[in-house]
Each structure stands twice: as structure tokens, then as C-alpha cells.
Amino acid sequence: MKKGIIAISLMLVLIAVTGCGKQAYQPQAINEDVDVCVICNMQVKDDAYATQIVTKEGKSLKFDDLGCMNEWKAQNGTEDIGMEYVRDYNDKEWIEYKKATYVYDASIRTPMAYGLVSFKDKQAAEQFIEEQGVGQLLSSEELANHTWEQSMDMMDMDMHMHEDGETHEEPHTHEQSHTHEESHAHDEHSEDQSGH
Amino acid sequence: MHIDKRLVIEALEQVVLVNDHPAPAIFIQADGVVIQGIRIIQKQGGDESTAVSVQADGVMLKELEIRTHGYGIQLRDAHGGALEGNYIAWDRSQGPSTLGEKGNGIDLYKSSNNLIEQNVIVNMRDGIYLDNSKDLMIADNRIFGSRYGIHCMYVDGTEIVGNIGENNITGAMIMGVRDVIVSSNSFAEQRSNVNSQGILLYDVRDSLVEKNVLEGNRVGIYLERSRQNELSYNSISRNFVGMQFVSAEDNLIHYNDFVGNVIEAEATKSESNQLHQNFWDMAALLDLNDDGVSELSYAINPFYRNLITRIPAFQLFFQSPGIHFLSTMAEQDRQGWTIDPSPGMKLNMPRMDLDADADNNSLPEGTFLIIVASMLLLVSGLTIIYSRGSKE
Amino acid sequence: MMLSDMLLVAKKEIRIGFRNPWAYSFLILFTVFSLSLLLINARYEVSGYSGVTGSMLSLILYLLPLMSLFLGSFSLTAEKEEGSWNLLSTYPLGTSSFILGKYIGLSVVLLTILFFGYGVMGLASGMAGQNFEINTYLLFLFFSCGLVLLFLTLALWIGSLAKNRWQALTVSVMVWFFTVIAWPTLLIAGLGLFPYLWIKPLLTLFTLLNPAEFVRLFVVIKLGGGSVLGPEYYQWVNWIQGSSGSLLFLLLFFFWLLFSLTCVCWIWERRRARV
Numbered sequence: 001m002k003k004g005i006i007a008i009s010l011m012l013v014l015i016a017v018t019g020c021g022k023q024a025y026q027p028q029a030i031n032e033d034v035d036v037c038v039i040c041n042m043q044v045k046d047d048a049y050a051t052q053i054v055t056k057e058g059k060s061l062k063f064d065d066l067g068c069m070n071e072w073k074a075q076n077g078t079e080d081i082g083m084e085y086v087r088d089y090n091d092k093e094w095i096e097y098k099k100a101t102y103v104y105d106a107s108i109r110t111p112m113a114y115g116l117v118s119f120k121d122k123q124a125a126e127q128f129i130e131e132q133g134v135g136q137l138l139s140s141e142e143l144a145n146h147t148w149e150q151s152m153d154m155m156d157m158d159m160h161m162h163e164d165g166e167t168h169e170e171p172h173t174h175e176q177s178h179t180h181e182e183s184h185a186h187d188e189h190s191e192d193q194s195g196h
Numbered sequence: 197m198h199i200d201k202r203l204v205i206e207a208l209e210q211v212v213l214v215n216d217h218p219a220p221a222i223f224i225q226a227d228g229v230v231i232q233g234i235r236i237i238q239k240q241g242g243d244e245s246t247a248v249s250v251q252a253d254g255v256m257l258k259e260l261e262i263r264t265h266g267y268g269i270q271l272r273d274a275h276g277g278a279l280e281g282n283y284i285a286w287d288r289s290q291g292p293s294t295l296g297e298k299g300n301g302i303d304l305y306k307s308s309n310n311l312i313e314q315n316v317i318v319n320m321r322d323g324i325y326l327d328n329s330k331d332l333m334i335a336d337n338r339i340f341g342s343r344y345g346i347h348c349m350y351v352d353g354t355e356i357v358g359n360i361g362e363n364n365i366t367g368a369m370i371m372g373v374r375d376v377i378v379s380s381n382s383f384a385e386q387r388s389n390v391n392s393q394g395i396l397l398y399d400v401r402d403s404l405v406e407k408n409v410l411e412g413n414r415v416g417i418y419l420e421r422s423r424q425n426e427l428s429y430n431s432i433s434r435n436f437v438g439m440q441f442v443s444a445e446d447n448l449i450h451y452n453d454f455v456g457n458v459i460e461a462e463a464t465k466s467e468s469n470q471l472h473q474n475f476w477d478m479a480a481l482l483d484l485n486d487d488g489v490s491e492l493s494y495a496i497n498p499f500y501r502n503l504i505t506r507i508p509a510f511q512l513f514f515q516s517p518g519i520h521f522l523s524t525m526a527e528q529d530r531q532g533w534t535i536d537p538s539p540g541m542k543l544n545m546p547r548m549d550l551d552a553d554a555d556n557n558s559l560p561e562g563t564f565l566i567i568v569a570s571m572l573l574l575v576s577g578l579t580i581i582y583s584r585g586s587k588e
Numbered sequence: 589m590m591l592s593d594m595l596l597v598a599k600k601e602i603r604i605g606f607r608n609p610w611a612y613s614f615l616i617l618f619t620v621f622s623l624s625l626l627l628i629n630a631r632y633e634v635s636g637y638s639g640v641t642g643s644m645l646s647l648i649l650y651l652l653p654l655m656s657l658f659l660g661s662f663s664l665t666a667e668k669e670e671g672s673w674n675l676l677s678t679y680p681l682g683t684s685s686f687i688l689g690k691y692i693g694l695s696v697v698l699l700t701i702l703f704f705g706y707g708v709m710g711l712a713s714g715m716a717g718q719n720f721e722i723n724t725y726l727l728f729l730f731f732s733c734g735l736v737l738l739f740l741t742l743a744l745w746i747g748s749l750a751k752n753r754w755q756a757l758t759v760s761v762m763v764w765f766f767t768v769i770a771w772p773t774l775l776i777a778g779l780g781l782f783p784y785l786w787i788k789p790l791l792t793l794f795t796l797l798n799p800a801e802f803v804r805l806f807v808v809i810k811l812g813g814g815s816v817l818g819p820e821y822y823q824w825v826n827w828i829q830g831s832s833g834s835l836l837f838l839l840l841f842f843f844w845l846l847f848s849l850t851c852v853c854w855i856w857e858r859r860r861a862r863v
Contacts, residue, residue, distance in 0.1 A: 032296055034819035036391045040371065041398055041420065043343065043391070045296055057784035113328075113350065152328060152350040152372070387812070390819045412636065414815050434638040436816045456632050456639040458813070478639070503776065504818070509788040510776065511818035512795060515642055516804065517649050518772035562714050565722050569710025572729075576703035579696065583602045 025054040025083035027094040030062065039068035040112055048092050048117065049110045052085045066102075067114030070148055086118040089128065093120065101125040102138040106151040113150040116143075200225045207233035215239060220249040220270075232258040237287065241265035241297060247284075250274045263287040267299030268320065271307040278311040286319040295343055300325040304332070312337060322347040323364070326354070334359060344369040345383070348376070356381060365389040367413070369396050376403040387414040387436065394435065397422050404428075407545070410435060416457065419444040419466075427452060431545050436514075440501075441466035441534060450474060451544040458515055462501040463534035471536035479539050494536040499523040593685040594692070601663065601693020610662065611697055614655045618705040621647055626713050634713070635721030637813030641728075645807055648732055649768055649800055653739040655701070657760035660694050660743025665756045683857045687849060691744060698736045702729070724811065731807045734841055738799035741848030748855045767800045788820060799844065806837050 030046040037044055044050050044064045051069045053061040057080070063069040066086060073081075084097035100118040103125050108115045119125040122137075129135035138146065197213065199222065211234050215221035218240040222231065229252065238247035245266030248257065255277040262268050268284035271277065284301040286293070301317035303325045304310065310329070315337045317323040323339030323346060326332060330352035338360045339345035345361030347369040348354065354373070359381045361367035367383030370376065383394040394410035397403075400422040408430045410416035416432040419425075420442040430452045432438045438457035439449075443465040450472040454460045460476050473489055481490040500519055504511045513519045605611055625647060629640040667673040676686065706729050713720040742763060750756035766774070775794060779787045795801045806828065808814065814825030827833060 032294065034390050034822050041391070041396060041418070042369070042371070043295075043365070047296075059784055150350070150372075387815055390815045390817075390822050392815060412638070434632070434636070436637060436813055456629070458637060458639055458642040458816070507784070507787055508818055508820050509791055510772075511816070511820060512791060512805065513772045513776075514808070514816050515646075516772055516801070517646050518769050520646070521769050522773050522776075561722050562717065562719075565710050565720055565725060566714035568722070568725070569707045569714060571707075572703040573707030573711065576700040576707060579602075579700045580606055580704075583606045 025056075025058075027052050027054060027083075027085045028060040028062075035062045037062065037064040037068050037112075039063060039071045040065075042111060045111070046092070048087045048089045050087055051097075051118075052094070054082045054085070055080045056082045058082070065110050065112035065114050066116045066118065067110075067112050067148055067150065070114075070146075088120040088124070089117045090119070090124060095120045098140045100140060102140070102143055103128055103135040104138055104146065105132070105135045106149070107134055108132070113152060114148060115151050116146075197221060198223045198225070199229055202226050202228045204230040205232065205234070206230070211235065212237065215247070218242060218245045218266075220246050222248045224248070224250045224255055225252050227252045228254045230256045230258070231260065232256075233260070235261045236263070238262065238264040238266055239287070239290075241299065244270070244299075246270040246299065246303070250277065253277065256280070257282060263289075264299065265290060265293075267303055268301040268317070269303070271302075271304045271310065273305075274307045274310070276309045277307075278313070279315060280311070280313045282315045284315065284317045284320065288319070295321060298343075300347075301339070301342065303327075304329045308332065311335075317342060322369075323361070325349075326351050330354065333357075339364060339367075347371075348373050351376065355379070361386065363388070365391065366393045366396050367410075368394075369398075370400055370403075371396075371398045372400075373403060374401050376400070378403065378405045378408065380407045382409040382411075383413065384409070384411040385413065387412060389414070393418045394432075396420075397425070400425055405430065409433075415440050418442075419447065422447060426450075429545055431455070432457065437462055441469065441496075444469060446470075448472075451540070453543050453545055454478075455543070459500075461496045461534070462498065463496045464498055464501050464505065466534050467532055469534060471534065472538055473540040473544070474536050475540040475543050476536070479536075481539060481541055483541050488541050490539045490541055492539070494539045495527075495530050496534045497523045497526065498533060499526050590682060590685050593681050594689040597681075597686055597689025598693035598696070601690055602696050605659070605663070605693060605697035606700075608659070608662075610659060611701060614651075614659070615701045615704055618651055618655070618701060619708050621651065622705055622709045623712055626709060626718070630716065630718060633719040633721070635719070635724050637808060637811040637816070641724060641811055644728065645804060648728070648735065649804055652702075652732060652735050653768055653800055654760070654764050656698055656736050656739035657743045657746065657764055658757070659698060660740045661747035661750060661756035661760050662753055663690065663694055664744060664747025665750050665753045669752055677860050683860060684853050687744070687853050687856060691740065691849060694740055694743075695737055698740060699733060702732055702736060706732070727807065727810055731803055731810075734837070735799065735803045738803070738841065738844055741845055741852070742799075744852045745848060748852050767798050771798060771801060796840065802837075802840065806833070809833065 030044055030050050032043060032046050035044040036042060038061045042064050044062045049065055051063045051066050053069060053072065055061065061072065063072065085094045086097050086100050087093065088095055100120060101122045102116055102118050104116050106115050108117060110116060119128065125137055129137065213221050213234055214237045216239050221236045221238050236247045247262045247264045247267065248269045250271045251274055253275045255274060257269060258280050260282045262282065262284045264284065265287045269279060279302060286298055298321040300322040301320040301324060302312060302315065305327045306329060308330045311333045312324060313335045317337065317339045319341040321342060322344045323342045324334060324337060325347045327349045332354040334346060334354065334356045336358045340362050342364045345364045345367045346356060346359060348371060350372045352373065353375045355377045356368065357379045361383045362385050364386055367386050368378065368381065370378065378395065386392040386394055392414040394413040394416045395405065395408065396418045398420045401424055403425045405425065405427045406429050410430065410432045411434050413435045415437045416435040417430065417439045422444050423446045425447045427447065427449045428451045432452060433455040435457045437459045438454045439461045441463040445466065445468045447469045449469060451474065453475045455477045460478055476494050479494040480492055482492045483490050500523060625644055632640055634640050710725060746756055746759045746763065750759055775791065779790055782790060795805065809825050809828045814829060817825060828836065
């Protein structure tokens with residue numbers, strides 16, 4: 001009888017193995033009932049703003065906004081990441097982070113107000129900019145130097161968030177001070193480069 | 197109905213406005229409009245379709261009864277208005293709908309200095325959604341069966357007082373706010389969803405959370421990445437987890453009552469908070485000098501939380517006797533734990549008498565219990581007597 | 589298998605069971621513990637999954653398996669030690685009648701202890717006017733019975749394999765420690781060796797093999813605490829919360845019962861053949 005148990009567990013293990021073998025970091029579907037953003041805890045809606053990281057060990061991490069995914073990478077590094085996915089703005093198809101084209105404008109409303117949307121090809125992105133009349137076209141490489149500001153017009157108290165000696169003179173800095181120290185420094189640096 | 201003049205509309209008898217179009221039933225673009233006592237049925241949903249849309253200042257909406265298949269009331273760049281005593285419910289007549297299809301009950305964007313009072317909101321996405329607004333007063337609203345009862349995103353200087361939330365996924369979702377007061381609210385029974393909380397505070401600063409009642413939620417208060425807040429005199433009872441800290445620093449948590457929770461508190465990466473004189477009903481207490489404060493500190497054991505953060509599958513072990521055993525083995529090394537050095541000896545807030553309202557319906561149930569119990573006792577007694585008496 | 593033989597064995601077992609001082613010590617232990625738990629929480633309502641029901645559940649998980657294992661395994665080793673099995677095996681008494689009779693007799697003894705404890709607890713809280721929800725009470729009673737009956741089959745295993753009472757005692761404590769206390773420790777350590785994606789299916793499988801663990805989870809879910817198990821198990825939880833969950837429990841219960849009792853019968857049959 002014990003042999004039976006062992007056999008069953010072996011079979012299950014085998015199923016698991018064959019199951020794993022096939023999927024090379026496949027993105028999981030969004031389940032609105034249970035999925036919350038790993039960073040900000042908001043429910044992840046099954047919409048175009050959802051993003052996903054599949055780690056090397058196969059754990060799927062879902063985010064409600066591209067900005068939250070960036071925040072996760074700033075906190076945890078990128079070594080464990082198997083694959084990163086974003087969604088096409090038009091048909092919500094999962095696309096690889098590196099292959100997507102991005103459009104940024106502070107006026108685009110996204111769940112965490114990072115103002116970034118993603119497209120599977122450049123034409124669609126350009127068309128979106130044309131329709132909206134605003135927007136800045138970015139590739140994933142350019143995204144690495146993005147400032148990741150959250151659009152918070154009403155929060156004029158942002159200035160005192162930087163009371164720890166980092167007060168910015170530019171009126172458009174709405175970075176949140178909870179940002180990781182590293183990424184913060186990085187942001188400032190990149191800001192100078194991109195010369196806003 | 198498109199209102200672009202200053203008007204006062206007051207329904208004397210029952211007026212019903214049925215709207216079959218995606219455009220709002222009432223669209224207000226003139227300052228100072230007052231509308232009172234109308235019933236509105238918004239049949240169309242999708243995108244941002246709403247029953248009432250306000251894009252003007254000083255507008256007052258009173259005692260409206262809205263059934264909607266989209267949003268309830270939307271305020272866009274509308275300041276200094278008041279929403280009082282409205283009833284907003286999701287229109288179920290068109291069959292069941294998923295959370296994703298639903299709109300928010302009251303939805304503010306870039307709208308400051310508004311008063312939202314005594315509204316009742318049922319089965320919507322977010323009951324009251326506040327985005328990029330400031331100096332709001334949210335008082336005495338009741339929200340049931342929605343996703344988030346009150347949802348703040350990037351809000352400054354707002355008071356949330358005396359609201360009641362039940363059976364939502366999360367009672368109050370307070371995110372990215374500064375200088376907010378959350379006081380005297382009651383959030384109960386937020387526990388059916390795997391991500392339910394009474395109050396969730398994320399990226400909150402310089403705010404005060406006091407005198408709230410959190411009962412029967414999955415997590416009473418969830419505090420993440422928040423600094424310099426004060427949490428006091430909250431009554432946190434019968435939740436699965438009383439309070440949860442994640443990367444929260446420099447907060448002052450004192451005079452709260454933790455009673456009858458399955459786990460009182462969990463904390464990760466939250467070392468520099470100050471906890472004082474909270475009442476933990478499971479803590480070992482010892483007061484030698486009679487100052488009402490225990491000399492034994494109360495430490496929050498992070499073992500289980502750390503375990504499931506790494507491998508969520510182990511959540512199956514929640515409150516398993518073995519996990520308790522394993523956690524206590526780590527008790528020696530308290531470095532980096534969140535600790536209340538001076539737990540209170542008795543409740544900080546007078547407990548509201550739970551039995552008061554339960555009494556009327558529990559009486560027959562109580563007798564039923566006695567009957568069942570006596571029968572069990574009788575059966576066991578007879579078995580023992582019979583088997584001891586029978587001799588062969 | 590003769591029904592009358594089985595009932596005869598069961599009756600004898602019940603009679604011996606209530607002469608056994610162990611039965612009374614467990615009866616007192618269980619009653620006193622459950623009463624004091626209620627007293628400590630006298631102010632609070634007992635319903636749903638909360639601190640009170642959580643600690644009640646822990647008490648049940650500590651005490652009831654131990655009780656079943658001791659009483660059950662001792663009863664079987666006593667048969668061997670006192671030589672009554674040798675005598676019985678010369679009679680035309682079927683092994684399955686003997687084992688089933690033993691099982692039924694012991695079940696009656698154990699359930700009587702449970703009923704007594706729950707009876708006193710229910711009466712006390714009913715008299716004191718405490719708000720003890722009847723559904724919660726019945727749920728606890730029902731699952732306690734399940735737990736006891738499942739561990740009794742394990743006890744029969746131990747009693748069959750152990751040579752004498754001392755061996756049965758040691759093995760019982762070992763089994764209890766392994767299934768109740770050390771279970772998460774062993775699984776966390778063991779499953780840590782597997783790749784991440786295997787952990788959940790393996791953990792689910794192992795959980796079904798441990799009655800203490802699946803009874804605990806059923807109680808938590810039926811009390812409405814399923815959301816605490818997190819997103820990984822939410823489909824299971826939704827399903828178990830409904831009536832199909834009760835059906836699954838019954839199925840699991842009978843599978844366990846059938847499997848264990850068949851094995852035990854087989855062990856005794858073999859021994860009988862050797863005699």
C-alpha cells in the first residue's frame with residue numbers, strides 16, 4: 001500500500017515535470033478576483049495597464065501599472081527575472097517588455113498615474129499619439145532612463161517630501177520620496193541626461 | 197439633461213429620470229446648481245458612462261436615488277460642492293456583472309473642497325473614489341458590497357470620519373496621501389476576498405488613524421511603506437490578522453486594542469515604529485508596579501510572514517499548531533522584530549457591547565444550543581451507565 | 589463476516605473501554621480544557637473564524653488525536669498481551685468481524701467522551717448566556733468526530749504492528765508528534781529541496797495524507813476563514829465552502845477508513861495464518 005502512495009506521488013511529480021518543461025516563462029492570465037499588484041496592493045484589472053514578471057523559478061508577479069513593475073525591479077534587482085511582460089494597449093495581448101513600444105505623457109491616466117502605455121508595434125503607438133495629440137514615444141531601452149514620475153497635480157505638498165536636503169527646484173518634480181534610495185539617485189541622474 | 201445655468205431643482209413628488217443613452221442623465225456645467233430628491237436610472241454603462249456628471253463649482257446634490265449601470269456621480273474639476281444623503285446602487289436588473297464592468301459610486305478627480313456626507317452606496321466598484329483632490333470631508337457614509345469602500349489616490353488634507361463599510365473587499369484603501377485624518381469609522385466583515393482588509397494604508401504620511409472599529413476582517417489594518425503616521429485608540433477585534441506592517445517606518449502606534457484576533461499582528465521590515473501601551477489580549481502581561489503598563493514586552497513574531505512571503509503556497513499552514521511550535525523556536529532571536537515594550541494591562545477603548553444587539557436574535561439560538569448540549573450529555577451519560585452496568 | 593460476531597466484539601470493547609481509567613482521564617482532560625477555554629473567552633461571541641475558535645481548533649488538534657491513538661492502540665496490544673486474541677483465533681470468528689467490532693466499540697467510547705465534553709461545554713456557555721453560534725458548535729462537534737474516527741484507524745495500525753503496550757505508547761506519541769507538531773517543519777524542510785512550481789501540488793497531496801491537517805483546513809474554511817489561505821488556494825476554498833466541500837470531506841473520510849481498516853485486517857489475517 002505504501003508503494004501505491006509512492007507511485008502516485010511519483011506520477012504527480014512526473015506530471016509536474018512535463019508540465020514545467022513546456023512553459024518557458026509563460027505569462028499567466030489575470031484573475032481579477034485574486035490578483036493584486038505586488039507593489040501597491042491594488043486589484044490588478046484585466047486591462048491594458050497590467051504587467052507581469054515571471055521569475056526564473058516560475059513565480060508570476062503581477063502589477064497594475066508599468067511603474068509598479070519598475071519599482072519592483074528597483075527593489076529586488078533583475079537577476080531573478082525570467083521574463084517581463086506588458087500588454088498591448090489595443091488588444092491586451094501579452095508582449096515582451098523588451099519588444100514593446102511605449103508612450104508617455106503625464107496626462108494619460110493609468111492606475112498608479114505613471115502615465116505610460118505600451119504597444120506591440122511602433123505604428124500603433126504613433127497612431128495613439130496622433131489621436132491623443134500628446135505623448136512621447138519611448139523604446140524599452142529609453143524607458144531605462146525614464147524618470148518614472150507619478151502625475152499628482154494636486155499634491156503641491158510634494159516639496160516637503162524632499163525635506164531631507166534634496167529639494168528640487170524644478171516645478172515638475174513629483175517623484176515620491178518613498179522611492180528606493182538607489183533608484184532615486186538614478187532618477188536624478190537620468191533626469192539631467194534627458195534634459196527635460 | 198444638460199444644465200449650464202444656475203438652477204435649483206427640487207423634486208416635490210416622485211420624479212424619475214430614466215436615461216437610455218451613454219451620456220450622463222444629468223450633466224452640470226454651471227456653478228451653484230442645486231438638485232434634490234430625483235430618482236435616476238442610468239441604463240447604459242461602459243467606459244466612463246455616469247448617471248450624474250458635475251464639471252462646475254459649488255454644486256449641491258441632495259437625496260438623489262441613483263441606480264446605474266456605469267458610474268454614479270462624477271466630479272471633474274468641481275470644487276466646493278456638496279453631496280449629501282444620496283443613494284447609489286448598481287443596477288442589477290440587467291443580469292449579473294463582474295467587478296470589472298462596474299463603475300465607482302462617487303468619483304472625484306481634481307476636485308477639491310468638497311463635502312461628501314451621509315451617502316449610501318451599494319454594490320459598486322469603489323464606493324467613494326478620490327483622485328488628485330484635496331481638502332475633502334468624507335463623513336457618515338455607508339458603503340456595502342463594493343470593491344473598495346473609500347479609495348484615496350494622491351489626496352491631501354482630507355478628513356474621513358464616521359463612515360461605515362461592510363462586506364467590501366477592502367473598507368478603506370488609503371494610498372499616496374498626506375495629512376489625512378481617518379477617524380471613528382467602522383469597517384467590518386471585509387474578509388471574503390483573499391486580499392481583503394479593513395483599512396489599507398499605502399504610502400501614507402503625516403496622517404492620523406484613530407478611534408476606528410475594525411471587526412471581522414481578513415486583516416484589520418494593513419500598513420505598508422508609510423511613515424510618520426499616528427495610529428491610536430483603534431479597536432481591532434476578531435480579524436484573522438489584527439494588523440500587518442510591511443516596510444513601515446517611524447509610525448507611532450499606541451493605545452490600540454487587539455482583541456480576539458486569530459493572529460494579533462504581523463510585521464516585516466518594520467523595525468523603527470514606536471509601539472506603546474497597546475492592549476494585546478494574547479500577550480503575557482505582568483504589572484509589578486501597578487502603573488497599568490506591563491513590564492513584559494510583546495513581540496510580533498515574523499516567522500510565518502517571512503515564510504509565506506518567500507513561498508506563498510505555505511499559507512496552508514496558517515495558524516497550524518506546528519507553525520506555532522516552529523515560531524516559538526525562533527523566539528530567542530528578537531533582533532529586528534517589531535516590539536511593544538509596554539503593553540497596556542486593560543482595554544484602552546470601552547468595548548461596545550456586542551451582545552446588546554445580538555441578544556434579541558440569539559435567545560432562541562441559545563436555547564437550541566442548550567437542548568443540543570443536554571442531548572449530547574444525556575447520550576454519553578447513558579452509554580457510560582449502561583456499559584458499566586451490563587455484566588456478563 | 590458475521591454481524592452478530594462483530595456486535596459481540598463491539599459490546600465487549602465498550603464494556604472494557606469504560607472500565608479503563610484512561611478513558612476517564614481523557615474525558616476529564618477534554619472537558620476541563622474546553623471549559624476553561626470558554627471561560628477565558630467568556631466575553632466574546634463564538635462564531636466564525638476568530639481568536640476563540642482558532643484556539644479551540646488548536647486544542648482539538650492537540651488533544652483528540654492523542655486520545656484516539658492511546659486508547660485505540662492500547663486496546664489492540666492488550667488483546668495480544670493478555671492472550672485473548674490467541675484464544676479468539678481458535679473460534680470461528682472472522683478477522684474482519686473482530687477488527688470492525690473493535691473499531692466500532694472504540695468509536696463509541698471515544699465519541700461518548702467527545703459528546704460529554706461538548707455537552708458540558710454547550711450547557712455551560714448556554715447557561716452563562718454566552719453568544720455561541722449553534723452552527724459553529726455543530727461544526728466543531730462534527731469535525732471532532734471525524735478527527736477522532738480517522739486517528740482511530742491510525743491507532744489500529746499502531747496496535748497491530750506494536751508488540752506490547754510500551755511500544756504502542758512510543759509509536760503513538762511519535763505519530764502524534766509527526767502529524768500535529770512537526771508536520772509543517774518537516775514539509776517546509778523537505779519541500780524546500782523541490783523547484784518552486786512543485787511545492788504547491790506536493791503540499792496539497794501531503795495534506796490529504798494527514799488527517800489532522802485536512803480536518804483543520806476544512807474547519808477553517810467552513811468557518812469562513814478560507815481567504816486567509818491566500819490566492820494560491822482560492823478556487824479550492826470557494827469549492828470547499830459549498831456543499832461539494834462537505835461531500836469531498838465525507839469521501840476522503842470513507843476512503844481513509846476503508847483503506848486503513850483493510851490494511852489492518854490484512855495484518856491480523858496474516859498473523860492468524862502464522863499462529
